[in-house]
Amino acid sequence: MNIFDRYGASLAAVLGAAVGAYSILEAPGNDGLIAESLDVWFGSFVSPQWAGTVAVVAAVLTLIALQIRRSSALVAASAVAGCIVIAVPSFVPVGGNIAVSTNSVGAGLLLGAVGAIAAGHRLSQLAFALGILAAVLFKGAVDVHLPADEGRWTVSFPEPFEVSSTIPIVVLAVVAASIAAVALRAASGIDQLDVPSTVVLLALPFGFLLAYVYLGSFTSTTTTWVVAAIVSLVLVLAASRIVDARDGNVLLAGFAVAAASVNGLGWGPTSWWVAVLGVLALLGGAVMGLFRPSVKVATGLLVAVTASGLLAGTAWLGAVPTIAYAVVFPFAVGMAMSSCLPAGVAASVVGPMLPLCTTLFSDTAPAPPPDYGWTSGLAENYVPPTVVLYSPLFVGVVIAALSVVAVGAARRRL
Numbered sequence: 001m002n003i004f005d006r007y008g009a010s011l012a013a014v015l016g017a018a019v020g021a022y023s024i025l026e027a028p029g030n031d032g033l034i035a036e037s038l039d040v041w042f043g044s045f046v047s048p049q050w051a052g053t054v055a056v057v058a059a060v061l062t063l064i065a066l067q068i069r070r071s072s073a074l075v076a077a078s079a080v081a082g083c084i085v086i087a088v089p090s091f092v093p094v095g096g097n098i099a100v101s102t103n104s105v106g107a108g109l110l111l112g113a114v115g116a117i118a119a120g121h122r123l124s125q126l127a128f129a130l131g132i133l134a135a136v137l138f139k140g141a142v143d144v145h146l147p148a149d150e151g152r153w154t155v156s157f158p159e160p161f162e163v164s165s166t167i168p169i170v171v172l173a174v175v176a177a178s179i180a181a182v183a184l185r186a187a188s189g190i191d192q193l194d195v196p197s198t199v200v201l202l203a204l205p206f207g208f209l210l211a212y213v214y215l216g217s218f219t220s221t222t223t224t225w226v227v228a229a230i231v232s233l234v235l236v237l238a239a240s241r242i243v244d245a246r247d248g249n250v251l252l253a254g255f256a257v258a259a260a261s262v263n264g265l266g267w268g269p270t271s272w273w274v275a276v277l278g279v280l281a282l283l284g285g286a287v288m289g290l291f292r293p294s295v296k297v298a299t300g301l302l303v304a305v306t307a308s309g310l311l312a313g314t315a316w317l318g319a320v321p322t323i324a325y326a327v328v329f330p331f332a333v334g335m336a337m338s339s340c341l342p343a344g345v346a347a348s349v350v351g352p353m354l355p356l357c358t359t360l361f362s363d364t365a366p367a368p369p370p371d372y373g374w375t376s377g378l379a380e381n382y383v384p385p386t387v388v389l390y391s392p393l394f395v396g397v398v399i400a401a402l403s404v405v406a407v408g409a410a411r412r413r414l
Contacts, residue, residue, distance in 0.1 A: 009117050010127040012182040016079065016114035017131025017352075019167055019175050020055070020107040023086050024356050025139050026166035027051045027103040029096050029154035032363075033218040038155060042097040046154040049212040051104045052357030053205040058108020059115060059349050060202050066116045067193050067345075075116050076180035082110030083176040087165045095160025096153050103166055110175075115349035117183055122290075122342040129337045129352035130286055133257065134279065136355050137330055140267040141275035193346055197243040201350045204251075205357040207235040216360035222395060228360050229259075229399050236354075237410050245412040247347030249295060249340040252407040254354030257333050259407075260302045261355055261362040262400035263309035265325050266388040274387050278330040285334025293339035299408030301332035306401040312391035322389045361403075365396035 028048045029035065035046050044050065062078055085106025089099055111132075118124035153161040165172070216228025236255045240248030267275070289298065305328050308321035337352060355362070391397060 008182040009121060009124040009186060012179045013114050013118040013124045013128040014131040014134075015175055016110055016117075016179050017128045018135050019131075019171065020082070020111040020114070021132040021135035021353075021356060022139055022142075023107045023110075023166040024051050024055045024104055025135060027100045027107075027152075029100070029152045031153055031155050035097075035154045036218045040097075040155065042154065044213050046097055046100045047212070047217070048359045048363055049209055049217075049357065051100050052353065052359060053209045054101055054104035055108040055111065056205040056350055056353050056357045057202060058105050059112040059353065060198065060346055062109050062112025063116060063346055063349065064193060064198065066112070072184050072186060075113050075186070076183040078109050078116075079113035079179040079183060080176045082106045082108070082113065083172040085109060086167055087169055087172050089163050090165040090169055093162045096163045097155075097160055099152075099163045100154070110179075111349060111353070113183065114179060115345060117179070117186055118348065119345040120342070125341045125343065125348045126286055126290070126338050128348065129341065130282065130334065132352040133333050133337065133355070134282060136257075136261070137282065137333065138275050138278060140265065141271055141278075144267050144269050144271065194244070194344065197247060197344065198346050200239050200242050201346050204235060204239050204350070208232055208358050208360075211235070212360050212364075216364055218364050220364065222366040222393070225360065225364065225366055226395065226399055229403060232358060232360065233403050233406055236407065240407075240410060240412070243347060244344060246340065246343045247351075249411050250337075250343045250347045250351030251354065252411055253295070253298075253336045253340045254351040255358060256299060256302050256336060256404045256407045258355040258358040259361050259400045259403040260306045260329065260332075262306065262365050262396050263312065263321060263325060263389060263391045264362060265322070266390055268384045268386050268388070270384075271386045274326050277327055281327050282330035282334040285331035285336075286338040287334075288331075289335040289338025295336065295339045295411050296408070298332050298336035298339055299404065299411070301328060302336060303401055303404045303408065305329045305332060306397065306404055309389070309391040309397040309400075310394060312389050318389075321391065322387060325389060326387060361396075361400050365392035365400070367392050367396075 028051050029046055032047050035043050066075055086103055118128045152163050211228045211231040215224045240251050305324045308324040311317045311320050
């Protein structure tokens with residue numbers, strides 16, 4: 001066995017997962033609040049929540065098809081097809097209100113194929129999870145170093161705003177070729193999927209979507225958002241009890257990461273070194289979880305990091321949550337996920353994707369009202385902060401922290 005055979009699946013997993021997750025995060029428009037507020041037919045189909053839901057469902061359906069057919073060629077074809085679908089807006093005019101869905105279908109095909117390649121191997125499954133979570137944690141740090149974009153808009157009249165592909169064509173070509181090469185050399189097929197568990201994993205993102213649309217969207221009140229968070233928590237707790245114990249723990253870990261994302265970092269042009277520290281912390285946590293797995297410790301760190309958001313904006317301790325989210329959060333995320341793996345193929349794909357389809361914490365938590373005022377512009381010697389912490393109202397932080405506590409207490413012993 002050469003190096004390619006030994007580590008090819010892991011490299012393909014982290015590459016494909018990172019690209020697929022970045023594509024999902026990039027797809028929604030900049031005008032989500034406007035789209036949900038207006039009486040337009042696509043108002044509920046352009047949000048980050050919708051993008052994540054479509055991607056998760058597409059990934060699970062891809063796994064089902066690959067399990068039935070059991071063909072290495074079909075795995076490779078799924079990855080290539082996913083990249084092609086993501087690239088479609090670069091060749092065919094696609095409106096921003098439609099591109100969110102088509103892009104997510106392509107990302108789901110890609111992630112399903114990569115998840116099949118990683119099936120049954122702890123290191124490959126961990127690489128898949130780290131690829132997704134790295135995109136979730138550090139997309140903002142990457143974006144500040146990319147060329148300026150005029151934005152992606154979903155509400156435009158009289159004609160739809162046409163968007164480009166979320167990932168450059170060259171990158172998609174490299175990803176498709178790399179994953180196809182690994183898939184064709186790997187063993188064909190994946191293990192038998194448990195039907196009840198698979199049904200639960202398909203239904204779970206739809207439950208999150210309904211809670212978001214009717215209770216926790218951009219236009220919701222603080223009270224209904226709290227109800228949406230509680231409903232989402234109950235759904236994942238119930239799902240974790242139906243599936244296998246190890247699969248359930250992966251779902252709980254993914255939900256804990258989603259809840260802890262209620263606070264987030266804004267990245268400046270000089271923040272690259274903070275991102276490097278964060279990536280190293282993510283890898284360090286993953287290694288710790290491999291050799292000294294402890295869901296309890298990882299959950300405790302996630303609770304502490306989430307609760308640190310209560311200190312945001314304070315005079316003396318305002319830097320504490322910023323440091324916590326820059327370094328401790330990635331470490332806790334890596335440790336939490338690696339402590340739960342390996343798991344069944346469907347759960348190993350859905351679990352890390354939960355932060356993508358449970359966006360009411362990261363996107364729509366109750367925020368302080370905007371403070372408008374007059375300014376003469378930035379001073380000539382103004383230096384933007386390296387990173388800055390964005391935090392919602394205290395109620396959002398408290399509910400998120402309690403959610404992490406709840407999923408930590410619900411973990412199942414193996």
